[in-house]
Amino acid sequence: MQLNDRPYLHWRQGMSIQDVIDERNFIYPKLVVKLNGKLIRKEDYAATLVAEEDDLKIHHLLAGG
Amino acid sequence: MERYARNASCIAEKETEYLHSRHVAIVGLGGLGGYAAELLARVGVGRITGIDDDRVEVTNLNRQLLANEATLGMLKVMAAEQRIMAVNPDVVFRPLNVRLDAENAEELLAGSDLVLDCSDGIPTRLVLEAATERLGIPLVHGAIAGWYGQVGVCFPGDKLLSKYYAGFDGAGAEAAFGNPSFTPAAVAALQTAEAVKVLLQREGILRGRLLYLDLLQHQYDVLDMGENQAREEKS
Numbered sequence: 001m002q003l004n005d006r007p008y009l010h011w012r013q014g015m016s017i018q019d020v021i022d023e024r025n026f027i028y029p030k031l032v033v034k035l036n037g038k039l040i041r042k043e044d045y046a047a048t049l050v051a052e053e054d055d056l057k058i059h060h061l062l063a064g065g
Numbered sequence: 066m067e068r069y070a071r072n073a074s075c076i077a078e079k080e081t082e083y084l085h086s087r088h089v090a091i092v093g094l095g096g097l098g099g100y101a102a103e104l105l106a107r108v109g110v111g112r113i114t115g116i117d118d119d120r121v122e123v124t125n126l127n128r129q130l131l132a133n134e135a136t137l138g139m140l141k142v143m144a145a146e147q148r149i150m151a152v153n154p155d156v157v158f159r160p161l162n163v164r165l166d167a168e169n170a171e172e173l174l175a176g177s178d179l180v181l182d183c184s185d186g187i188p189t190r191l192v193l194e195a196a197t198e199r200l201g202i203p204l205v206h207g208a209i210a211g212w213y214g215q216v217g218v219c220f221p222g223d224k225l226l227s228k229y230y231a232g233f234d235g236a237g238a239e240a241a242f243g244n245p246s247f248t249p250a251a252v253a254a255l256q257t258a259e260a261v262k263v264l265l266q267r268e269g270i271l272r273g274r275l276l277y278l279d280l281l282q283h284q285y286d287v288l289d290m291g292e293n294q295a296r297e298e299k300s
């Protein structure tokens with residue numbers, strides 16, 4: 001699985017987007033998530049599984065000017 | 066036109082004349098807005114409205130173009146006017162020392178051909194999207210936090226920001242990551258390029274999309290919010 005264009009070495013079968021977020025321990029909680037180009041809503045993080053060939057992007061939500 | 070001689074090839078003389086007839090409003094004259102005001106004035110946009118109710122503070126000195134030892138304590142709109150007049154006195158600059166909100170947004174932005182979203186925080190950005198939609202004006206969005214930035218273009222009806230910020234309020238990651246000097250400069254430059262392209266009806270506009278920049282890892286991604294809308298409508 002690719003996370004932000006790099007191989008994610010801790011991928012395992014049955015892993016959800018929420019699992020990846022928890023493991024990566026993002027220091028700021030507001031995130032924008034894209035799985036294979038599709039945006040995933042926050043409420044779907046736990047139910048959305050990530051396959052070995054998937055491309056996952058996790059960005060920080062930005063609002064500063 | 067001699068001052069615009071180096072626009073040539075990139076922007077035709079007729080296009081430069083057209084830009085000189087256009088009016089762009091900048092909401093927020095902080096990190097993004099200060100650079101955007103300068104770049105719009107240099108490229109030759111004829112009328113610029115700057116909207117901000119802040120004064121220049123010491124903590125702005127690390128990144129804001131309008132902040133220097135001489136402008137400390139000055140209203141940001143006056144610092145912007147001073148800077149723009151020093152760069153290009155052909156520009157008509159309208160300083161509005163007021164905080165844009167849901168009550169006054171349409172009145173402040175009416176008459177603009179395009180609005181640059183250089184504001185701070187999610188609520189103001191959503192107010193801006195709603196107001197520009199009602200006025201039928203395109204909005205060029207920019208946001209920053211630490212090493213990260215994003216730029217996108219929202220035409221009336223696109224709902225780019227409503228989709229992006231859905232389920233969130235308050236601030237973004239900027240509260241945790243701070244704001245160094247280079248990120249606002251990079252993002253404001255991209256916003257200005259998009260603004261010029263929209264005004265000149267050029268191709269390749271980031272319409273309905275957000276270009277996300279990670280300047281630390283050099284990861285650049287485009288979030289297609291239109292694609293998301295299509296997916297939601299189908300389901």
